[in-house]
Amino acid sequence: MLKIKNLHATVDGKEILKGINLAMGFGEVHAIMGPNGSGKSTLSYVLAGRDGYEVTKGEVLYNGKNLLEMKPEERAGEGVFLAFQYPVELPGVSSMNFLKAAVNAVRKYRGENELDAMDFLKFVRETTKMLNITDDMLKRAVNVGFSGGEKKRNEVLQMAVLKPTLSVLDETDSGLDVDALRIVGDGVTALRSPHRSMLVITHYQRLLDHIVPDEVHILADGKIVRSGGKELAVELEEEGYSRYTADAA
Amino acid sequence: MPAINETVDQVKSVEKYKYGFVTDIDAEFAPKGLNEDIVRFISAKKEEPAWLLEWRIKAFRHWLTMDEPDWAKIGYPPIDYNDAYYYSAPKSGDEGPESLDEVDPEILATYEKLGIPLHEQAVLAGVKNVAIDAVFDSVSVATTFKETLAGHGVIFCPISEAVKNHPELVQKYMGSVVPTADNYFAALNSAVFTDGSFVFIPKGVRCPMELSTYFRINAANTGQFERTLIIAEEGSYVSYLEGCTAPMRDENQLHAAVVELVAKDDAEIKYSTVQNWYPGDENGVGGIYNFVTKRGACRGKNSKISWTQVETGSAITWKYPSCILQGDNSVGEFYSVAITNNFQQADTGTKMIHLGKNTSSRIIAKGISAGKSQSTYRGLVKMMPKADGGRNFTQCDSLLIGKECGAHTIPYIESKNPSARVEHEATTSKIADDQLFYCRQRGIAEEEAIALIVNGFCREVLQELPMEFAVEAQKLVGISLEGSVG
Secondary structure, eight states: OEEEEEEEEEETTEEEEEEEEEEEOTTOEEEEEOOTTSSHHHHHHHHHTOTTEEEEEEEEEETTEEGGGSOHHHHHHTTEEEEOSSOOOEEEEEHHHHHHHHHHHHHHHTTOOOOOHHHHHHHHHHHHTTTTOOHHHHHSEETTTOOHHHHHHHHHHHHHHHOOSEEEEESTTTTOOHHHHHHHHHHHHHTOOTTOEEEEEESSSTHHHHSOOSEEEEEETTEEEEEEOTHHHHHHHHHOSHHHHHHHO | OHHHHHHHHHHHHHHHSTTOOOOOOOEEEOOSSOSHHHHHHHHHHTTOOHHHHHHHHHHHHHHHTOOOOOOSSOOOOOOOTTSSBSOEEEOOSSSOOSSGGGSOHHHHHHHHHTTOOOOHHHHHHSSOOEEEEEEETTEEEEEOSHHHHHTTTOEEEEHHHHHHHOHHHHHHHTTTSSOTTSSHHHHHHHHHOOOOEEEEEOTTOBOSSEEEEEEEOOSTTBOBOOEEEEEEOTTOEEEEEEEEEOOOOSSEEEEOOEEEEEEOTTOEEEEEEEEOOOOOOTTSOSEEEEEEEEEEEEOSTTOEEEEEEEEOOOSEEEEOOEEEEOSTTOEEEEEEEEEEOTTOEEEEEEEEEEOSTTOEEEEEEEEEEOTTOEEEEEEEEEEOTTOTTOEEEEEEEEEEOSSSOEEEEEEEEEEOOTTOEEEEEEEEEEOOHHHHHHHHHTTOOHHHHHHHHHHHHTHHHHTTSOHHHHHHHHHHHHHHTTTSOO
16 A cells, blocks of 8 residues: 655755665554664655655655655545654644544545534544543643643544544654553554554654554664564664664764 | 636635625715815715714814824825715615615625625524624615614614714714824814714613624725714623625725724623725735724723724724723723735734723734735833723734734833733744644645634634624634735
């Protein structure tokens, strides 16, 4: 469902991704691990279509379509979701309103009818309970004054209601304590299905205890330098990244 | 193919300002120009008593001695006051319409198109519980629910009718809050005002429905000079809303209104405005010049006047709805959203004059600038020597969209009482790239994302609007900013 071929990308004229190759099938969960500055976040932004992340070479096929030609909102409509490492604050915009605007925008893109307020509330309540999200949190402005854990739970809530087919989780474990990590991990795991694929980007192995990957890739200096099964993550945790950064340098 | 492009652009701009149509109707005009004869003409048309004609003439003579104010941060070519019509009324026989059935169907259709149904049944069938006075160019063409309101002792009628039926009230209060010589545009209005609404809420009455006036400029080259007077007697309450639209025209049109509010002991007036005059096109051609004087007097103890305004239209907005807090413990509030796009210029704010003890005021002003527009908040908070325990809180937030617009905050604070407390907070921000990207990643297209973020920014103010209008105002915020990015 996702094919990344020889992807090169620059930020402010500096090449960050230097030829990434990756293929994912439906329902698969792949983890991308790597040291700081290896290009993990850049990869997630390139997939989501953020301005300023310029693709200079290569292609990304998503369900057979050229993903790189689409605007960010079209990619979202096609089912690409990015859980942000640093979720953005939207003062004055209630989480509930934001969710509703997003869900209806995506439904419209997919040719489905928009949900009214009552149906929407019912639809959201099914998910909020699992993620331990209170109605009070839905009334508050998006991410404003949220704790680290609340922000990440809110990301997973959005992911759950938008029903993406490709989710990119960018360091979703950062800033979480053990309990929050478990809630988020269980939340994401509950969303696994044969139709949904996930790309889990992380620095540490601990998130992968909760979201068990089918494959693990090691990203260093803008390239995937090694791929393997979930045991690769454990190995990394023990040995660290030094040999990969050394290799790359 | 420039011709095709032109058509496409025209269609696009029509969509942006959907109230830009003209109603084709026979109208009666005063001769073009401004002089004492025109003032007499208007007064005669309205069959006014002698005292009112004298009042107008005095105002006119004073106006001739005054200079147009130039302190606001707005720029425009000199206005030729002689190159406009000061009176335009739809022809409907010699007398005005006696009832809704007699109103020209073209005019009813116009208001229908604007989303303002004037048939009482239509209003009753909907959710809106609103009585409407419809002012078309220089005259009020219809007022709904007059009888229902009269049952509660509430007077809601065109001011020209109030002059005839309630002269003692008009004579007592008109000009008592905004004197004829108050400022250049107030003096002009006093000389040539044509219509507007009159509201009187008797002692102890809570007005059973929202009152609303809908102002429509239709005729070309015509100014609109309306005057609104609201009197809330002891312990009464009224919520009043005004809306305004005008056709799209290449020339600028002048709108200079005066609004006066009087609140007695324990009375409360809530005055809301959704101002959507034609703002001009994206090259800054055309649009309404909006020079308005609005002032409320909290004359009684524990009285309260609250101004809420959503200003999205007009090429130029010059407007400072103010409160004179005379009664002890009286409260003044000003909630404002001013949106400017393209070449619009807004210089708006408020004045809170604290005279009585323990008076308090609250100012929340949100300015949003896009395109090449300029938005200025200008406010005065004045604590007079007897305003013991006076309190003010002011918050001014500006949001910039794009790189070519400007936002300015000019607060004046004068305190002559050491026990008074004045607080001022101001912020300026931009819609951040990461906010836009976050919304777009969730499937929300760029323009909708901007509307969402801006509505969030204005939320504190929009939630002050009556329920019936809040949703409309939210949509308007989105429409006004269309084309502001790209």
